[in-house]
Amino acid sequence: MRSRGHRATVHPGAWWLWSLSLGTAATRTTNPLLLALLIAVSAYVVATCRPADASWSRSYGAFVRLALAVLLVRLAFAIALGSPIPGTHVIVTLPEVPLPHWAQGIRLGGRVTAEGLLFALYDGLKLAALLICVGAANALAGPTRLLKSLPGALYETGVAVVVALTFAPNLIADVQRLRAARRLRGRPDKGIRGLLHVGLPVLEGALERSVALAAAMDARGYGRTAAVPSPVRRTTAALTLGGLLGVCAGTYGLLTAEGGTYGIPVLLAGLAAALGGLWLGGRRTPRTRYRPDRWDLRACLVAGSGAAVAVLLTLAASADPAALHPGVVPLVAPTLPLRAAAAVLLGLLPAFLAPAPALAPAHKESS
Incomplete structure (x- = not known):
């Protein structure tokens, strides 16, 4: 019997809708428990569904480290610059730097309270969750798969966005490859010395990729437009x-009570x-797609679970704001709202609908 090949992958737009919905x-x-x-x-x-053989799939750890750094910076600012939250539980009192009268409302040093640190932790954890x-x-x-799915009118903008999105994964892959090569040669790959020896090859590789991308885009006729009649352009x-x-008007109406x-x-x-307008604008950019991604039932379920x-969390925030935004004055432990937690668990649906595609077998068995 012949072994099975790759499984059908989920549409990349569904993954982005799912992730942005969680954000x-x-x-x-x-609430730190919900976050x-x-x-x-x-x-x-991510651990269940990401492909193991793609370089861009290993960028999740870098975003986790970036989120941790953002959280630490937020706490450091709360310690150094103080917090607007009044608190009575003083942890430490730092030397305070006197500032001129025009800098009223700003302080350097002074009392560090548990309430102020907890408020900074909640605020920083929200931004960290969004980054993750x-x-x-x-x-x-x-x-690149996401770029294939964009309408023709957004193709040129999509290329710029994709190049920006692939910068971080490619940079991480280059750093990992160069550090592994230095370790195999018995050379240091950590510290200031290792950073200096790794940074220059990484920048050189980024420049080479930029030149290669420009040449490939020029060879494929990037920026070429087709002749479209004047009435179609005006329409x-x-x-x-x-x-x-x-x-814009509809969004304004939803945000105001009078425009409901x-x-x-x-x-x-x-x-x-x-x-x-986007569909008509796509006629100016003639493009063909090789094996286009299909938006099937699994993609609808993946995007729908995130939405x-x-x-549900937006409705829960309106119905019970105290549970989703716990206060820090007085200092109490946050509680886990069960309905909101059950709503968050709906985001696990893609782990059961869209597992990672199996790797291609090295040999095909014949019956």
């Missing part, structure tokens, strides 16, 4: 501009007009 859910709460649960959900899905969710998207969806501009104005009746219809009409987490 949106992270901005709806400062830790969101981070755990994203980590489990974005890192999950980079580890699960290949940027495209009108639909795109009118759609964007409609999206017209907000959703105007927003939907604006989105429809903008999508129509459900974002919607």
Whole structure:
């Protein structure tokens, strides 16, 4: 019998929608227990679903380290510059630097309270969770596959975005490769000396990739446009501009109490007009796709699970703000709201729907 090949992969747009939805859910709460649960959900899905043979799939650890650095910087600022939160539990009193009168409201040093540190921890953990969710998207969806799925009108913008998104994964892969090569040669790969010897080859490799990318884009006719009749161009501009104005007006209506009746219809009409303009604008960029990714039922379920987490946490933040935004004055331990936690666990659905594609076998067995 012949062994099975690669499994069908999930559409990259579904992974990005899932990750950004988890990031949106992270901005709806400062409860450290819910934020830790969101981070755990994203980590489990990445460990289960990311392909093991792709260089860009190993960028998740770098985003985790970046999130940890952001959290530490936020705590350091709270210690050095103080916190607006009043507190009575003093941990340490630092020497305070006197400042001129025009710098009132700012202090350097002084009392460091447990309430101020806890407030900084909650605030920094929210930003750290958002960064980790974005890192999950980079580890699960290949940027080049995502570029293939963009409409033709956004192709040139998408190329710039993809080049920016692939910078971090390629940089991490280069650093790991050069450090491994230095270890094999018995040379130091850590500290200031190792950093200096690794930094120059990494920059050289980045320059070579940029030149190779420019040559490949030029060979493939990047920037070439097709002749489009004038009425189609005017219709495209009108639909795109009118759609964007409609999206802005509809969003404003949803955010204000007076515009609750017209907000959703105007927003939907604006989105429809903008999508129509993008579809017509794609006629100026003739492109062909080799084996395009299909948006199937699994992609809908993956994106829908993330959207459900974002919607349910937004509703929970409106229904029970005290549980999703625990206070620090008085100093009490945060509690885990069970309904919000169950909503976060919906984000685990992709781990069961879209496991990592199996590696191609080295040999095919014949019956």
